[in-house]
Amino acid sequence: MVEFNKISGNVWNIPKSGKMLVPATIYASERLMDTIKQDKTLEQARNVACLKGIQKSAYVMPDAHQGYGFPIGGVAAFDPDEGIISPGGVGYDINCSVRLLKTNLSVEEFMKKRHDLIEALFVNVPSGVGRGGKTRVDRNVIMEVLSKGAQWAVEEGFGRKDDYLRTEENGKMSADPHAVSDRAISRGLPQLGSLGAGNHFLEIQKIDQIYDEKIAKAFGLQDKDNVTVMIHCGSRGLGHQVASDYIKEMEDKYGFKDLPDRELINAPINSDLGQRYYRAMGAGANFAFANKQMITHWVREVFEKIYGSVEIDVVYDVCHNIAKMEKHKIDGKLKQVCVHRKGATRSFGPGREEIPDVYRSVGQPVIIPGSMGTASFVLVGTKTAEEITFGSTAHGAGRVSSRSAALQNISGEHVKNELAKKGIEIKATSWKSIAEEAPEVYKDIDEVVRVSHEVGIGNLVVRVVPLSVMKG
Amino acid sequence: MFCYAPINYINLMPQTENMAEKYKFLQHTADAKFQAFGKTLGEAFANAALAMFAVMFDPADVKPKIEREIKTEGKDEKALLYNWLEELLYLLDTEGFLLSRVKKITIKGKVLEAVVAGDLVANGYKTHGDVKAVTYNEMDIKKEKDKVIAQVVVDI
Numbered sequence: 255m256v257e258f259n260k261i262s263g264n265v266w267n268i269p270k271s272g273k274m275l276v277p278a279t280i281y282a283s284e285r286l287m288d289t290i291k292q293d294k295t296l297e298q299a300r301n302v303a304c305l306k307g308i309q310k311s312a313y314v315m316p317d318a319h320q321g322y323g324f325p326i327g328g329v330a331a332f333d334p335d336e337g338i339i340s341p342g343g344v345g346y347d348i349n350c351s352v353r354l355l356k357t358n359l360s361v362e363e364f365m366k367k368r369h370d371l372i373e374a375l376f377v378n379v380p381s382g383v384g385r386g387g388k389t390r391v392d393r394n395v396i397m398e399v400l401s402k403g404a405q406w407a408v409e410e411g412f413g414r415k416d417d418y419l420r421t422e423e424n425g426k427m428s429a430d431p432h433a434v435s436d437r438a439i440s441r442g443l444p445q446l447g448s449l450g451a452g453n454h455f456l457e458i459q460k461i462d463q464i465y466d467e468k469i470a471k472a473f474g475l476q477d478k479d480n481v482t483v484m485i486h487c488g489s490r491g492l493g494h495q496v497a498s499d500y501i502k503e504m505e506d507k508y509g510f511k512d513l514p515d516r517e518l519i520n521a522p523i524n525s526d527l528g529q530r531y532y533r534a535m536g537a538g539a540n541f542a543f544a545n546k547q548m549i550t551h552w553v554r555e556v557f558e559k560i561y562g563s564v565e566i567d568v569v570y571d572v573c574h575n576i577a578k579m580e581k582h583k584i585d586g587k588l589k590q591v592c593v594h595r596k597g598a599t600r601s602f603g604p605g606r607e608e609i610p611d612v613y614r615s616v617g618q619p620v621i622i623p624g625s626m627g628t629a630s631f632v633l634v635g636t637k638t639a640e641e642i643t644f645g646s647t648a649h650g651a652g653r654v655s656s657r658s659a660a661l662q663n664i665s666g667e668h669v670k671n672e673l674a675k676k677g678i679e680i681k682a683t684s685w686k687s688i689a690e691e692a693p694e695v696y697k698d699i700d701e702v703v704r705v706s707h708e709v710g711i712g713n714l715v716v717r718v719v720p721l722s723v724m725k726g
Numbered sequence: 727m728f729c730y731a732p733i734n735y736i737n738l739m740p741q742t743e744n745m746a747e748k749y750k751f752l753q754h755t756a757d758a759k760f761q762a763f764g765k766t767l768g769e770a771f772a773n774a775a776l777a778m779f780a781v782m783f784d785p786a787d788v789k790p791k792i793e794r795e796i797k798t799e800g801k802d803e804k805a806l807l808y809n810w811l812e813e814l815l816y817l818l819d820t821e822g823f824l825l826s827r828v829k830k831i832t833i834k835g836k837v838l839e840a841v842v843a844g845d846l847v848a849n850g851y852k853t854h855g856d857v858k859a860v861t862y863n864e865m866d867i868k869k870e871k872d873k874v875i876a877q878v879v880v881d882i
Contacts, residue, residue: 319755320754321863322757322863347858383782383856385848440820441819444819450856451854451856452858453882495816502805505801515863516804516865655753656751656753656754656758659753683854687855690854690855
C-alpha cells in the first residue's frame with residue numbers, strides 16, 4: 255500500500271520516503287484517483303521517484319494506469335550528467351503518436367458517401383496484425399527513413415513540407431539508424447506505412463464543441479461544419495524491437511538485482527549505451543513519423559477519389575511515448591533535462607521555440623484521442639504545465655479494465671450497434687477487435703481533460719466526436 | 727536441466743482436471759496477463775506461446791501448413807521465456823506467421839530449440855488486437871511438484 259496525501263482538489267502527493275529521491279505528484283480528480291489507486295500506478299510512480307538523477311518529482315497524469323516499470327501517464331525528468339535514460343520510461347511502442355488533420359469537406363457532404371470512404375480507406379491504408387505496408391522498401395531506404403522521419407516521406411512524394419513543419423520535432427528526431435539492430439530493421443521493413451492493430455485507429459470526426467474560439471481559430475479548428483481526421487499509430491515492430499534490444503543490453507551491462515521491477519532497467523544518459531539507446535529511440539520515432547506521413551498521403555488520395563478536390567491540412571502531430579532533451583526551469587534556473595513521457599503528451603505554452611511558428615504565440619496544440627467511439631479533444635499547451643509537469647499533460651482516456659474482461663463481457667456486435675445508434679460507423683478487421691476496444695474499458699475522457707484544464711496543464715480548445723472509425 | 731515435451735505428446739494427454747488447462751488469462755488494467763501451465767518447463771513455454779497468440783487469434787483455427795525452427799538463448803529462465811516469445815513475434819512481424827502449434831520444444835541449460843507449425847496471415851485469417859512486445863513486468867516462473875507455471879504480461 256502506498257501512502258498518499260491530498261494536496262488540493264486535483265493534486266495528490268506521495269511524500270519522499272525510503273529510497274525515493276523526490277516525491278511523486280498525481281494530478282487527478284477524486285473519481286479518477288479512485289481507479290488509479292486500485293492498480294499498481296502509485297507503486298510504479300514511487301519506483302520512478304527512486305531513479306538516479308530524477309528532478310523535482312515523478313509526475314502522474316489524470317489518465318494514468320499501471321504500466322510496466324513506469325506507469326502509463328508517467329512523466330519524469332533526469333539530470334543529463336547524473337541521471338538515467340530508461341527504455342521502460344518511453345515504452346515499447348516508441349513514438350506511439352497522434353496526428354490531427356483538418357479538411358474543408360462539410361459534414362453534410364461527408365455523410366453522403368461515408369460508407370464508400372471507410373471502405374476505400376480500409377483498402378488503401380494497410381492495417382491489422384502481421385499485415386504490412388503496401389510499399390516495399392529495402393534496407394537502404396529504411397536507413398533513410400530512420401534518419402529523416404516524415405521529411406523522408408515528403409521527399410518521396412508522400413505529402414508536403416507544411417505537414418512535417420506541423421509535427422513535433424518537425425517530424426525528424428536526432429537519430430542514428432546504425433544504433434538500430436538488423437532484427438529491428440527486419441521487423442520494420444514490411445511494416446512501413448501501416449496503421450497496425452490494437453488501440454490504433456483512423457477516425458473521421460466533426461467538431462462538436464468549441465471552448466476557446468480565439469485559440470480554435472489559431473489552430474484552424476473554428477469551423478464546426480467541416481470534418482477532421484485523426485490518425486493514431488506508432489513505430490510498429492521496429493520500435494518494439496529497439497526497446498527489447500536495449501532492455502537486454504542494459505540488463506547485461508548493469509544487472510537488475512537492485513531494481514524493484516526488471517522493466518525499470520536503465521543506463522546513465524551520458525554513457526555510451528545510454529546515448530546509443532537515445533539515438534536508436536530517435537530512429538524508432540522517425541519510423542513512426544514517416545508512417546503517419548504516408549498514411550496522411552493515402553488519406554488525401556482516398557478523400558479526393560471519393561469526394562473530388564478536398565483540402566486536407568495537418569493541424570499537429572504529437573508524441574505519446576518518448577524521451578527528449580528539453581530546457582526547463584528548476585530552482586529558478588533554466589536547465590537541460592531528459593524528459594521521459596510514457597503515455598503523456600508534451601504541452602508547451604506560448605513562446606517555446608520547439609513549437610511551430612504558426613502556434614508560437616498561443617501555445618502548442620495538444621491532441622488527446624478518446625477511446626473508440628467517444629469524443630477526442632484538442633487542448634492548448636500552457637506555461638503552468640511547463641512549471642508543474644515539465645510541460646506535459648494526459649494522452650488519452652486510459653484503460654480501466656482489461657481486454658480479456660472486455661471480451662468476456664462485451665460483444666463486438668453489441669458495440670457496433672451501440673455506436674450505430676450514436677451515428678458512428680465502424681469498420682474493423684474482426685468483431686473481437688471492436689469488443690476489446692469498447693468505450694466501457696476506458697476511463698471517462700471528459701473527466702481526464704476536465705482535470706487537465708482545471709489544473710491548467712492543458713486547456714480545453716475543442717471537442718471532436720467520431721463519425722466513422724477504422725480499426726486494425 | 728533437460729526438459730523435453732513434444733507437443734503431440736501434450737495433445738494426446740488425457741484431458742484430466744490437471745491437464746485440461748493450458749493457460750488462463752488474469753485481470754490486468756491495460757495489458758494481457760496470463761499463466762501457462764505444463765508438466766515441464768518446455769510444456770509451460772509452449773503453452774505460453776499459445777496464450778500469447780490467443781490475444782490475437784485462436785491458434786486452433788490456424789492450419790499447421792508451414793514449419794519454422796527457432797533457436798534462442800537466455801541468461802536465465804525468464805530471459806529464455808522472453809526471448810522465445812519474442813522470436814515468435816519476430817516471425818509474425820516479418821512473415822505474418824501465425825502459430826498453430828509447437829511441434830517440439832527442447833530446453834537445455836540456457837538454450838531453447840523448437841519447431842513450430844502454422845500458416846501465414848495472408849492466407850485469409852482474421853485477427854484482432856495486437857501484441858506489441860513481451861515484458862518482464864510481473865513475469866514469474868514457478869515450479870511445483872509435476873507442474874510449472876509461467877506467468878507473462880504482454881504489452882498490447
